[in-house]
Amino acid sequence: MSKVLGALVIARNGDREEFTQDSRTYEPGSTRSTPLGAAESYLLGSRLRAMYLSPSSPSYITGIKTGVVDTHQVHFYSKAGGEGTAIFDSTMALLQGLFPPNPNNKITLANETTIVAPLGGYQYVPIETVEPSHDHSLEPWTDCLAFQQHISEVYASESFKATAKAAQPFFQAIRDFVFGRPTTLENAIFDYINTQLIHNQTYAYRLPPTLIEQARGFADYHENAVFSDSELGGIGNLAGRTILHSILESLDRITFNGDSLKFLLIETSYQPFISLFHMLGFINEYPELAAIPNFASALALEIRRGPGPEIRDFLRIKFKNGSNHEFQTYHAFGHKADIPITEFVYKLENYAITSQKQWNAACNLPYDAYTTRSHVSAPVLAAFAALFFIGVITLARFVRKSRTKKRTRMYEPVTPLPAERPTEKGHLPQ
Secondary structure (H helix, E strand, O other): OOOEEEEEEEEEOOOEOOOOEOOOOOOEOOOOEOHHHHHHHHHHHHHHHHHHOOOOOOOOEOOOOOOOOOOOOEEEEEEOOOOHHHHHHHHHHHHHHHOOOOOOOEEEOOOOOEEEOHHHHOOOOOOEEEOOOOOOOOOOOOOOHHHHHHHHHHHHOHHHHHHHHHOHHHHHHOHHHOOOOOOOOOOOOHHHHHHHHHHOHHHHHHOOOOHHHHHHHHHHHHHHHHOOOOOOOOHHHHHHHHHHHHHHHHHHHHHOOOOOOOEEEEEEOOHHHHHHHHHOOHHHHOHHHOOOOOOOOEEEEEEEEOOOOOOOEEEEEEEEOOOOOOOEEEOHHHOOOOEEHHHHHHHHHHHOOOOHHHHHHHOOOOHHHHHHHHHOOHHHHHHHHHHHHHHHHHHHHHHHHHHHHHHHHHHOOOOOOOOOOOOHHHOOOO
């Protein structure tokens, strides 16, 4: 069995409340995690622990600490935009399963008193949030003009029009169950139906059979069309191209002997999965992956030492589609086995978007447009604008008042001075 040197896991958040997105811009609404979502993510974390942190597992990561977390060996990213609240909660729940409470999470004070962390040694693992106003790697479609144009082209395509026509009977049948929501293929309504089916018993009792499967099928078609592209470096693969930078960077860190990183988790939404499945060539062999991944899905990339006399490291790719499935191995680019990391990097590195400047170029935006948005948040910009407006008004009033005073002085009558008279001996008065 080959030795596992490290792993990178991309996980989707668990169940949450209804989530809406604008069909033209994908501007997100708000949502919250549910206890079901937390349970799903916790189970995923426990499964990852059994795979990578258990010495008896064939996928055990060599040299990783399995008790109290070593923050030099692990790193965790959580998407903060869009479904950010639910995604962050899912990350915390996953970490509870990955690093459960440990009584060794304790400290001895100077007075020789030993203090164990609360809840039997609960482990507070740092999470780095990724905010799209500063870092577009996990939500690159936001405010991207080229991506919005891509969406319009998808909706105008013959394939989309034909699918929309075929979907008309379904949208007619579902109209009484969506309560005024748009019933067109552009406005996929699966999320509302699925949320109600899970959490609303009255709704679940009323919904006719097969409608949820049809809603899921049309939503899968919609999202797969939007978040994919026929070209590896096409704008439709934007979600995969931006997260690819983090993937390649972590692979480099794990395979470099001087770096202590062994496990990296990126908790995000469903969009990058679709793009990555296309970019890795999975869809040709596994067409069922051209769909929205289920809640608490995970894509795992294992860095493995090649069998002797091979000196290269290899990548084994596994995917788990939600809580009710196990990890299955998938082969990239038509390989029938693990792919050498050098080949994996060679095939993809030129398509990764590694900087905000590259993101702006891909989105047809000037570079200075990002520098304004990324370093100053919208509320701060609004505050600056308000202060500037008040300053202009104040300055205008001051100038107006000054000019009024000046005009008054100019037209005031001048009182003549008394005539000066010479004093004795011809001296001027002093």
